[in-house]
Amino acid sequence: MSRKFNFCAGPAALPEEVLTQAAAEMLDYGKAGLSIMEMSHRSSEIVAIAEKAERDFRELLDISDDYSVLFVQGGASSQFSAVPLNLLGGKTSADYVNTGQWSKKAIKEAQRFGQVNVVASSEDTNFTTIPAFDSWQLDKDAAYLHYTPNETIGGVEFLWTPEVDVPLVADMSSTILSRPIDVNQFGVIYAGAQKNIGPAGLTIVIVRKDLLGKSSEHCPTMLDYKTAADNESMYNTPPTYGLYLAGLVFQWLKDQGGLSAMAEINRRKATKLYGFIDASSFYANPVELMSRSTMNVPFTLANADMDKQFLAEADQLGLLNLKGHRSVGGMRASIYNAVPEAAIDALIDFMKEFESRA
Template sequence: MSRAFNFCAGPAALPEAVLQQAQADLVDWQRRGCSIMEMSHRGADFVAIAERAEQDLRDLLAIPDNYKVLFLQGGATQQFAQVPMNLLGGKASADYICTGVWSEKAIAEAKKFAQVNVAATDVANHFRAVPDVSTWQLDNHAAYLHYTPNETIHGVEFDFIPSVDVPLVADYSSSILSEPLDVSKFGLIYAGAQKNIGPAGIVVVIVREDLLGRYAAGMPTIMDYAVAAKNGSMYNTPPTYSWYLSGLVFQWLKAQGGLEAIAALNARKAAKLYGAIDASGFYANPVAIANRSRMNVPFTLADARLEATFLQEAEAQHLLNLAGHRSVGGMRASIYNAVPEAAVDALIDFMADFERRHG
């Protein structure tokens, strides 16, 4: 079977080696006579899988010992509510930076639990840059500051980690594990798996221990980070197959040389694609150069009427899922860790050929 190049924003491409290992394990895991999906989550075999996955993630990100690593259900969207439920700690307000659609969604959900101060936003500029720190208007009484380091839809990425006096909370769904990260600068990091970690169905939460136990009165037990931590992310039956596959991805990343090596590859892929766009009079990227995402590259055609043709011809060349998000249109190539450099090269060649024929 010949596999296509998949540029989907999520659920996104998985490493082929991981898929092959999962295929081999699917029916009979290590000759145990059952599938990985049929195992008890409390059995010794799955507990060992879960423990290795956590340790490999800790190794990759050099996570300090005073942080808990949780593997939870509900995806990043559930965290939009779970974060304020757990971190307000009796305070009434929280700061949010708005740089795209996912920031907006996090803000809308947080408003159900807190007074949200939008300390900075680029909405007037149609989300093309990160607002300059000098313009941020932070609330001195905020419980935490939330931001989205990489906006999947608009392709806007922070080129710095904010420095604030309150716990820093980050939705790292679309850029986690794409480069080394100083976890100690954060109070809490969360990331939906379906972009750079594994398949849909699980979210990773990395939370500093001193932030546990601040839950709001009346909060459902299952939403309490402290309960999840105490029970090893197994207060209820977890998404075992997604957890197992995420663990395989962590092993694959280690085999590639870790996050330093994958960061160099990601930088090279992004530089090639942006270079091709910038050198063209036919394609354009609207994002400020300093804030261009390495993971999600939106671009437009000089003639929007050609978009359907572009997508049809791209798919015929086995270049899949290049349509931009429905809210912004245009094109988008998501070039996460598992998207090989050959995929970017093939896309660039197709784009050049399409421009010659239609430009």
């Protein structure tokens, strides 16, 4: 079987070693005579998998005991509601930064539960920049500040962490585990799994324990962080197979040398691709240099009429899912942890050859 290179923004590529192990264990896990997907979430096997996954995840990110790690369902989009429902407390407003489509969705949902102060926005640059911190109109009485460190659609990324006096909340769906971070700078971090963690369906929430138990009286039980924390993420049946695969990914990351090693690999991949695009007169990236995403690289062709041909030929060569988001067009290469450097080399070789015929 020949594996192709998957540049999808999500669900994204998974490490081949992880898929190979999962395939080998699909029908009979640990000689139990059944698949993990068939096991009770209360079984000793699933409990052991969940406990190891949390230990490895905490080790990778150096998460202290001051934080709870929650494995929940609903995707990052469910957290757009969960965050205000859990964190507004007795306050009526929260600060949000608008740097793209996912920020906008988080803002829209939060407006259902309280006042949203958009303290900074890069919409005037068509979301190709990160607003300078000294321009932010912060509210010292806000319940929290929410931002999206990486916007998968526009390909912009914060290469720094905002320092604020209120709990900092981050949607890290597309950057988590791609490099080391200081978790202690945050009140809440949440991430959908389908980019750097595992398959779609699992969501991870890291929440500082002093923020638990402050949810709105209208907060649904399944969105209450304290419910998940008090029940070790098993108040109801969790996404057991997704959790199992996430655990395999965590072990794979440790085997690669951890997040410092992954950061170096990811920097090398991104630098190589951006370097080629910048040196070309046929391809272009619209994002300002200091705001470019390491994970999602959008680019355009000099002649948009050739987009369909480019995508068709790329597909034939096994370079999949390079079409840009419908809201921005062009191309997008998502180069998450599991996308090997060989995929970047193959993409650049094709882009060179395509340009020579354009």
